[in-house]
Amino acid sequence: MNTTLDVNVSNFYQITIAQNSSNIGGALKKFIKTNAVIIHDSNIPSQNIEQIEQSFVQNGIEFSKIKLGKAGEGVKTFEHFREISEKLIEMNVDRKTTLIAIGGGTVGDFVGFVASTFMRGIPFIQVPTTLLSMVDSSVGGKVAINIGHYKNCIGAFYQPKHVFIDVSLLKTLPVIELVSGYAEVLKYGFIADAQFYEYLLQNAGIFTAFLENRNFTDETLAYLMQIIGKSCEIKASIVSQDETETKGIRDVLNFGHTFEHAFEGIFMGKLPHGISVGIGMICALKYSKISVEEILKHYDEIGLLFDIKQFCEQNSEKIPNVEEILSLMLKDKKNEMGSIKLILLEEIGKAFVREEKAEDISAFLSQI
DSSP, rough: EEEEEEOOOSSSSSEEEEEEOOTTTHHHHGOSSSSSEEOTTSOOOOHHHHHHHHHHTTTTTTEEEOOOOOOOOGGSSHHHHHHHHHHHHHTTOOOEEEEEESSSSSHHHHHHHHHHHHHHOOOOOEOOOOHHHHIISSSEEEEEEETTEEEEEEEEEEOOOOEEEGGGGGGGSSSHHHHHHHHHHHHHHHOHHHHHHHHHTTTTTHHHHHHOOOOHHHHHHHHHHHHHHHHHHHHHHHHOOEEEESSSSSHHHHHHHHHHHHHHHHHHTSOOOHHHHHHHHHHHHTTTOEEEHHHHHHHHHTTTOOOOOHHHHHTTOOOOOHHHHOOOOOOTTTTTOOEOOOHHEEETEEEEEEEHHHHHHHHTTTTT
C-alpha cells in the first residue's frame, strides 16, 4: 500500500512512498510532459535500473539514460556539471524534458542543480535509493554542487515535480548506507518529535534485524514505512514554513550539521555523510548540555559512530586539531557576521538556533 504526502511550497508537489517499484513508470507518467532522461550513478544495482526501464517502456514513456562516471561527492563538481550539461545539449534536451535523478543524495543534489540551470530550469523528479536521501535530501528543494572541500557552496532552491520513494530498494543497500541514513531519521526525533524519538529507541531491534537478514516481513515493512513517512512529514512541514531558508525556521534541519560539515570537509570522500551527521549531533547534544548516556547506548545498538576519534582510529586517519575543525565551521554558509550559527536543543523534540562565539566553540572542541 502506498502513502502520499503533500509538500506545500510555491510549486506544490507530493511524495509517494511505495513498497514496490514495478510500476514506477505508471506512477511517474503524469509528471513527464514529453520525454525523460534517467540519470544515475554506478552505485545503483543494474537490476534496479533495468526494472525501472522496463516499467517506463511498459507505460510508453520515451526516455534516454546517462550513467554518471563518478559516485558520491565526486559527482558534485564544476567539471562534472559542465560535462553533463554538454551531454544534454548533444541529446537535444529541451525545456519539456524531465530529468529523473535515481540514486543517493549526491545524485539528487547534482541532477537537481543541473535541472535548475539548464535552459533556465527544466523539470526533474527525485527517485532516492538510499535511506538518507529518502528521508532528507530528496525533500525540500535544496540542490547544489561543491567547491573543493566546501560543500554545497554553489546551489539553488529548486523543487522537484515529484518524489517517488520505493522502500524495497533498501534491500540491496550496504549496511553502512542504512546506518548512515538512520542518523538523519534520528535527527527528526531530536529536533521535532520526542514521541518519534521514543519510537525509534523502542523499535531498534526491528532495524538491527533488517540490517542482518534483509527480510521484508510485515513488521519490517510497516516499520520502514513509518520511519520514512514520519521523517518526510516532519521535513515537509518545516520546509513549507520556510521554503528558501529566510525565516530561520528551516535552520533546525541542520541540527549537528555545522560540526558535520567540518568533519566531512576534512575527510572528503572518506567519511559517509550520515555517519558524520551522527557524530555532529552528539557534539550538538553535548553543547546543548543534553544527557547523551541513553543516546550513546542507542548509537552502539544501531552501529553508529559517536566520536570523530573513533572514525580516525578505525580508518588510520590523523585526528584533526581544533583549529582545522573551527576553520571549516567558520566558513559554514549559515553563519553571519563572523559568529557561528548552531542548532541546539532545549530538550529532546525542541530545537532552537543560537549564534555562538568562535572562542566558545573552540573551548568546547578542545574538551571532547
